[in-house]
Amino acid sequence: MKLPSEFISKYQHLLGDEAPAFLAAFDQESQSGFRVNLLKAAPKATLATATGKVEYVPTGYRGPINGKSLDHVAGAIYSQEPSAMYVGEVVDPQPGERVLDLCAAPGGKTTHLVAKMGDQGLLVANEIFRKRALVLAENLERWGTRSTVVTNESPAELEGQFPRFFDRILVDAPCSGEGMFRKEPAGIEYWNPDYPAECANRQRKILASALKMLKPGGTLVYSTCTFAPEEDEQNAAWLLEEYPDLTMEEVKKYPGMDAGRPDWADGNPELTKAVRLFPHHLQGEGHFIAKFKLTANDGATPVKVRTKKKRGKKRPANNRLDRDHQAEFKEFCQWFMPDYQPNHLLTFGDQLYDLPAGIDSLDGLTVLRPGLHLGTFKKRRFEPALAWALTLRPGMTDREISLTDDQWRQYVHGDVITAASDQQNGWYLLTCQGLACGFGKLVNGTVKNFYPKGLRF
Numbered sequence: 001m002k003l004p005s006e007f008i009s010k011y012q013h014l015l016g017d018e019a020p021a022f023l024a025a026f027d028q029e030s031q032s033g034f035r036v037n038l039l040k041a042a043p044k045a046t047l048a049t050a051t052g053k054v055e056y057v058p059t060g061y062r063g064p065i066n067g068k069s070l071d072h073v074a075g076a077i078y079s080q081e082p083s084a085m086y087v088g089e090v091v092d093p094q095p096g097e098r099v100l101d102l103c104a105a106p107g108g109k110t111t112h113l114v115a116k117m118g119d120q121g122l123l124v125a126n127e128i129f130r131k132r133a134l135v136l137a138e139n140l141e142r143w144g145t146r147s148t149v150v151t152n153e154s155p156a157e158l159e160g161q162f163p164r165f166f167d168r169i170l171v172d173a174p175c176s177g178e179g180m181f182r183k184e185p186a187g188i189e190y191w192n193p194d195y196p197a198e199c200a201n202r203q204r205k206i207l208a209s210a211l212k213m214l215k216p217g218g219t220l221v222y223s224t225c226t227f228a229p230e231e232d233e234q235n236a237a238w239l240l241e242e243y244p245d246l247t248m249e250e251v252k253k254y255p256g257m258d259a260g261r262p263d264w265a266d267g268n269p270e271l272t273k274a275v276r277l278f279p280h281h282l283q284g285e286g287h288f289i290a291k292f293k294l295t296a297n298d299g300a301t302p303v304k305v306r307t308k309k310k311r312g313k314k315r316p317a318n319n320r321l322d323r324d325h326q327a328e329f330k331e332f333c334q335w336f337m338p339d340y341q342p343n344h345l346l347t348f349g350d351q352l353y354d355l356p357a358g359i360d361s362l363d364g365l366t367v368l369r370p371g372l373h374l375g376t377f378k379k380r381r382f383e384p385a386l387a388w389a390l391t392l393r394p395g396m397t398d399r400e401i402s403l404t405d406d407q408w409r410q411y412v413h414g415d416v417i418t419a420a421s422d423q424q425n426g427w428y429l430l431t432c433q434g435l436a437c438g439f440g441k442l443v444n445g446t447v448k449n450f451y452p453k454g455l456r457f
């Protein structure tokens with residue numbers, strides 16, 4: 001791999017004797033892996049092709065995945081390289097907590113966090129760029145979650161909405177990406193000797209916003225996929241210096257992981273509590289992870305937040321259901337899942353969502369996914385959404401049709417499927433190999449296909 005000469009000399013200077021092994025790693029193959037979704041049935045076929053286990057992530061495996069397999073399309077796995085998987089373990093969110101993933105697209109860490117939370121509590125997944133936020137929302141739909149809201153805001157705008165609100169915040173920061181050069185060589189073109197410092201400045205602004213949203217006693221995890229000390233130890237040192245209420249938490253080092261380097265910042269020995277993942281020391285790409293705790297005392301520095309001006313931005317009308325819609329949804333539930341307990345139903349145009357607990361209003365926010373998308377109100381009927389199906393497990397409803405592998409292929413292709421004719425006409429959850437795949441409407445022995453046209457293949 002052709003690396004910039006200033007990059008080579010920088011790391012020769014920083015790493016000394018270790019530099020040749022570090023630089024040689026750029027010519028080795030990048031690592032692939034996947035995580036298993038504990039919210040769903042085991043992805044047996046993909047597990048059978050795994051080439052190994054990721055030692056430090058209980059749900060992590062090595063090896064490539066097939067993006068068109070049932071396991072992937074039904075959200076039972078997420079493709080993620082092994083080093084990136086450690087971030088979610090370090091955040092370690094618990095069921096019932098309020099968690100913010102501030103720089104979340106395309107959703108590798110978000111999917112990990114929500115699974116660790118058992119989909120219980122509130123997870124706000126935010127992404128500043130709309131196109132990337134749409135991909136994030138789609139990945140979360142496949143993963144299957146009720147407890148996640150996707151917002152499309154800058155950190156500065158978000159801070160006004162959630163002062164001192166979250167138990168845990170992840171800042172998986174936009175960075176110079178040096179640790180991903182093997183995987184995404186195009187990133188090398190952006191690199192110049194000043195780039196890490198530019199990224200570091202942007203990261204400080206993001207961190208400052210994040211801290212305004214952290215509860216006293218809460219934890220902040222800061223991660224990058226770069227080796228640059230400016231963005232790693234020097235930003236961790238800046239946080240400790242700038243925010244006396246923050247302390248560093250030890251991040252566990254598994255074999256092959258390195259401690260943070262105080263000598264690459266201001267010499268503060270606390271920085272060894274952070275972790276560095278170097279490709280020449282372990283089988284994964286380059287990462288840096290630091291964990292901080294905000295003192296739980298009442299005297300925590302009060303926050304000054306900027307409240308966003310609401311200038312005609314698209315946001316959900318926090319509409320309650322009118323009587324007709326209430327009746328249509330009730331009728332659907334009576335047929336499909338009489339014991340479904342919504343948390344907070346709201347409509348967004350003709351779309352019905354179930355807002356997670358822990359958040360009362362989305363006013364003032366640009367929201368792409370206000371919780372679980374349950375379906376669409378059509379003329380005098382309710383049509384359930386794929387997102388809802390993907391949160392369900394076989395056995396949660398009596399209205400279930402189990403597809404063979406061949407029928408599943410017909411389904412994702414958009415074909416009509418023939419089913420046993422002794423079942424009543426109506427909506428059914430379609431499953432295959434224990435995984436929910438979508439909704440189908442049975443009409444006289446034929447299952448009408450409602451798999452979204454844009455997803456068919």
Ligand SMILES: C[S@@+](CC[C@H](N)C(=O)[O-])C[C@H]1O[C@@H](n2cnc3c(N)ncnc32)[C@H](O)[C@@H]1O
Pocket residue numbers: 102103104105106107108109110127128129132154155172173174175202206
């Ligand atoms: C390292 S990526 C996040 C990867 C993601 N956490 C995952 O695991 O899939 C950083 C993200 O920060 C976003 N970003 C870029 N500039 C930003 C800014 N000024 N403030 C907040 N986020 C920004 C990028 O669009 C990108 O999606």
